Amino acid sequence: MPETRNAVVLLSGGLDSTTVLAIARSEGLRINAITFSYGQRHSGEVEAARRIAAANRVARHEIVRIDLRAFGGSALTADIAVPKNRELGAASDNSGIPITYVPARNTIFLSYALGLAEVTGSDQIFIGVNALDYSGYPDCRPGFIEAFQRLANLATRASVETGTRLRIRAPLIDLSKSEIIRLGGRLGVDFSLTTSCYDPAEDGSACGECDACQLRLKGFAAAGLTDPIRYLRQPA
Amino acid sequence: MPETRNAVVLLSGGLDSTTVLAIARSEGLRINAITFSYGQRHSGEVEAARRIAAANRVARHEIVRIDLRAFGGSALTADIAVPKNRELGAASDNSGIPITYVPARNTIFLSYALGLAEVTGSDQIFIGVNALDYSGYPDCRPGFIEAFQRLANLATRASVETGTRLRIRAPLIDLSKSEIIRLGGRLGVDFSLTTSCYDPAEDGSACGECDACQLRLKGFAAAGLTDPIRYLRQPA
Secondary structure (H helix, E strand, O other): OOOOOEEEEEOOOOHHHHHHHHHHHHOOOEEEEEEEEOOOOOOHHHHHHHHHHHHOOOOEEEEEEOOOHHHOOOOOOOOOOOOEOOOOOOOEOOOOOEOOOOOOHHHHHHHHHHHHHHHHOOOEEEOOOOOOOOOOOHHHOHHHHHHHHHHHHHHOHHHHHOOOOOEEEOOOOOOOHHHHHHHHHHOOOOHHHOOOOOOOOOOOOEOOOEHHHHHHHHHHHHHOOOOOOOEOOOOO | OOOOOEEEEEOOOOHHHHHHHHHHHHOOOEEEEEEEEOOOOOOHHHHHHHHHHHHOOOOEEEEEEOOOHHHOOOOOOOOOOOOEOOOOOOOEOOOOOEOOOOOOHHHHHHHHHHHHHHHHOOOEEEOOOOOOOOOOOHHHOHHHHHHHHHHHHHHOHHHHHOOOOOEEEOOOOOOOHHHHHHHHHHOOOOHHHOOOOOOOOOOOOEOOOEHHHHHHHHHHHHHOOOOOOOEOOOOO
16 A cells, blocks of 8 residues: 655635645645644634644644734734625725735745644645635745745755655645635535634624624635535625 | 845854854845754753843844644754764764655745745845755755745745745855854954853753764864864863
């Protein structure tokens, strides 16, 4: 029997990364999930990630606490109001970059994933970035992912000792939200475990109004599926 | 008057990064220092970094607590004995990579520095890596630094909005320890504030025996200078 290959999956608790986890599982990979707790308002994401990791019986799940608040500058980590009921994509400053952008976030996340890849002998890292719906985020673009892969292959023991190549896989990068939801559905993702809302109620219900909720709801509608999570106000 | 340019300096509390800080200051840059507290045994490094940042009146000093122990695999973070009295460079496993190597460490450090560069408007990041004495560390090599610079220029707002280039500067990369010490001496570095020992005594005295102490002591001897820090046993 061939040896099971290890992979690292960045797991946020959202539906994109949960779909990515399902893709990695469908390839028979041994999953080492990594989740970041980074002072975001929606700490419910970390709890969702725990449930998803458990439901998928991953081999290892690391939850890494990091503090991005030192860097400020984002509605997800600082005291800036989360935008509501704007036209999708309009929640940005004048630059076209959303105010929910966190400086260097994906670079930091991938760097930790690289460390975990190294100690688990993984030759691939899966990340659920998406260039369509998050085109304003510099670190969600294909060129960024390629540059990180190049860096990773100069940074590790394995690259030096054995010439092992490490791949950064971003299988959702060109998909729309509805395509991601259809793909997740085909792979058996339990969307009821996932969370997307930037500003959930105390009981965990999604607000239904923030950019993330709107994007999610439109995605389910376009996919012809029903979103199983609870919303504070049932969307029209 | 031209506007003062901002720079980020990775400051560990050792003599290399303190010399790098002096280089950045000599160029008239506004310094934003960043220090990592990462479960290393030698937390005295963080205290040294505080003293050095204060003595140099940096504009900002961020101390970021990160947990690399989750990744294990290094004598600096895990329960592996720190090697003593070996021939320099011999403290490695069979691969030539020292056992004090921490997976993905410099990738993670530079990623945080990138976040700080972004929020401070810095167009350069200084790092005290050295390819001569640390040739066994994959992430201390020129190719790694160049690859990170390329990544950084795809990862930030500034790169997207204004085409601002960010430089990763590693001014010590080709210097020997004695050359670094001579350079630091010329720039007025107060070496008494710096620490290098992997295994200091409770009163902060350096052991004089670990690889880092031996490298430091040989560097001072070759530079014809006296190391002002205290050693547990005065070296011969």
